[in-house]
Structures are given as structure tokens and as C-alpha cells.
Amino acid sequence: MTAVGTERRVIRVVVNGVPYEREVEARLLLSDFLRHELGLTGTHVGCEHGVCGACTVLFDGEPVRSCLFLAVQADGHAIETVEGLAPSESELHPLQLAFWEKHGLQCGYCTPGMLMVLKAFLAEHPNPTEEEIREAISGNLCRCTGYQNIVEAALSAAQLMRQS
Secondary structure, eight states, X not given: OOXXXXXXXXXXXXXXTEEEEEEEETTOBHHHIIIIIXXXXXXXXXXXXXXXOTXXXXXXXXXXXXXXXXXXXXXXXXXXXXXXXXXXXXBOOHHHHHHHHTTXXXXXXXXXXXXXXXXXXXXXXXXXXXXXXHHHTTTSOOSSSOSHHHXXXXXXXXXXXXXX
């Protein structure tokens, strides 16, 4: 008989294109798995209630709050974190470049979640309006920027992505 919460499971996931197999506690959050088991600390943990969006990652291409998922739920799935966004160590993703050029971040805490939400959004909406971008990021809280530069960065990134 095992104590409550100590059950362990083997999971197999692909994170940023790299396959992993790990034995984890059944109650381990996906955010904690990414940060503590894989060392991918770009996924930030803010509210731990799924409200702030700082922990957003792509789960089979769809944005999810990793603080609301258990690592065992990711078994057999593909996860993308902000660390997997850039095509190479010497090249930024258009979103990263636009955030840098348009000053779309201040403290940077919300930035990884914003980038991941916008990556999925722009893949489906390559020519968005300002209103559509504001709706897309409405579930991600930013206490520093007032969102204007984030919206401008998203518009710029969409243009860059259409040109490539």
C-alpha cells in the first residue's frame, strides 16, 4: 500500500522536439515537471490557479495553462515551451524579435506565456486586427506594459511571419 500522493508513473513526452521519459509522481503539475524535472525555467508560475497565463505552453499546438495540467496528462503528447520558440541559438522567432523591437516587455514575467499564446494565435490568424490580438491575449495578465506595446509587437510579428 502506498501513501496518498506518492504514486509514481512513467511518462513519455516530446518537449521542444526532444523526447523524454521520466518517472514522476502522479500529482506533479506539468509546470513543475517542465521547470524542475527538465530545467526549462522559461515557463513561469504566477497564480497557480490558471488565471494569469504566465505558465502557458503549447500542448499539441494548443495553448494550455501548465499549472492546471498534471504531468501524467502529457504522456504521449508534444509540449512546446518558450525555450523551443527560436529556430536556433543564433536566430530569434519573429515574435521574439518583434517583442524586442517594439518594447513588448518590461519585467518579462508574463512574456513567455504571451509569446506562446501569440504563436498559436498567429498560426491561425496570420493577418490579425488589433482587436483580435487583444482578445487573444485577454487571458494573459501583464501588470507592467498596459498591453499597447505587446499588441504592436504582435502586429509586427504577424507582418514578419507573412513575409517569410
